[in-house]
Amino acid sequence: PPNFRHHRVWENEITVLKENFNATGNGWATYNYGSGGQLANADWSLRPYPYSELGFDFISNDNSQFYISSSVAQGNEVTTFTILESPEFSTVGLASASLSFFHHFKHQPGIIGNANDSVRVQISTNGSTWSNIYFNNSSSVGTPESFVEQIISLSAHLNQPSVKLRFVYNGTPFNLPGWTGFNIWWAIDNVTVSGSISPATYSWSSAPVGFTSTQQNPSAVSPTETTIYSVVAQNEFCTSTDEVTVVVNATS
Numbered sequence: 001p002p003n004f005r006h007h008r009v010w011e012n013e014i015t016v017l018k019e020n021f022n023a024t025g026n027g028w029a030t031y032n033y034g035s036g037g038q039l040a041n042a043d044w045s046l047r048p049y050p051y052s053e054l055g056f057d058f059i060s061n062d063n064s065q066f067y068i069s070s071s072v073a074q075g076n077e078v079t080t081f082t083i084l085e086s087p088e089f090s091t092v093g094l095a096s097a098s099l100s101f102f103h104h105f106k107h108q109p110g111i112i113g114n115a116n117d118s119v120r121v122q123i124s125t126n127g128s129t130w131s132n133i134y135f136n137n138s139s140s141v142g143t144p145e146s147f148v149e150q151i152i153s154l155s156a157h158l159n160q161p162s163v164k165l166r167f168v169y170n171g172t173p174f175n176l177p178g179w180t181g182f183n184i185w186w187a188i189d190n191v192t193v194s195g196s197i198s199p200a201t202y203s204w205s206s207a208p209v210g211f212t213s214t215q216q217n218p219s220a221v222s223p224t225e226t227t228i229y230s231v232v233a234q235n236e237f238c239t240s241t242d243e244v245t246v247v248v249n250a251t252s
Helices: none
Strands: 013-019 029-032 045-047 051-053 056-058 066-070 080-085 094-106 117-124 131-136 148-153 164-171 185-197 201-207 227-234 239-246
Touching: 013 094, 051 066, 066 080, 094 117, 131 148, 164 185
Parallel strands: none
Antiparallel strands: 013 185, 029 080, 045 066, 051 056, 066 185, 080 164, 094 148, 094 185, 117 131, 117 164, 201 227, 227 239
């Protein structure tokens, strides 16, 4: 019988969004809705490696350029509200999906345990309604010299043709008499959205006609004459075709 097992189509994993922020432009949008101090200093800004601020050397996970929003650079007693927003991507055809990014958040616990800063990752499937998929207003993450990987499931947002992510950094003044308050920063690098593809379908036929199969690797095929076997493999992303000819020689 013929051996069809060399007909392997596609790996199961796919990346739908990947950004290392090493180029000058990247298609990501930045917004600053804060107030007070040197407002522009808190903008999400690309910083090269090596980069230092307040005597700290920043080293992302791959020793490369990264984004940072610095509230402390904006000043004391200010309101920081900055957004870093991704381009659109699609999760159509994925059986699962997840977000991965590396970051360092320096949390300012405030006075008497009152948290006055927060970071969140939000997702939207229509460009206007956003929901939190990550929120932290209680603890620092990583250090300037050691960014930490964060992995978040996106499986609740599959089969969506227009998805966006945004990283939101908030900081508010302490608002306590006699105290001068400030918040610090959030740095981000290497954002990836990847997932597994829904299984492909297979459709085999033959010439001369008479053979069909929906298996990836049909078995128990024993032609009695020279036959061309054709296959069409298809998933949500692409279609591939191939064929194999099995020559049957007449016996003497």
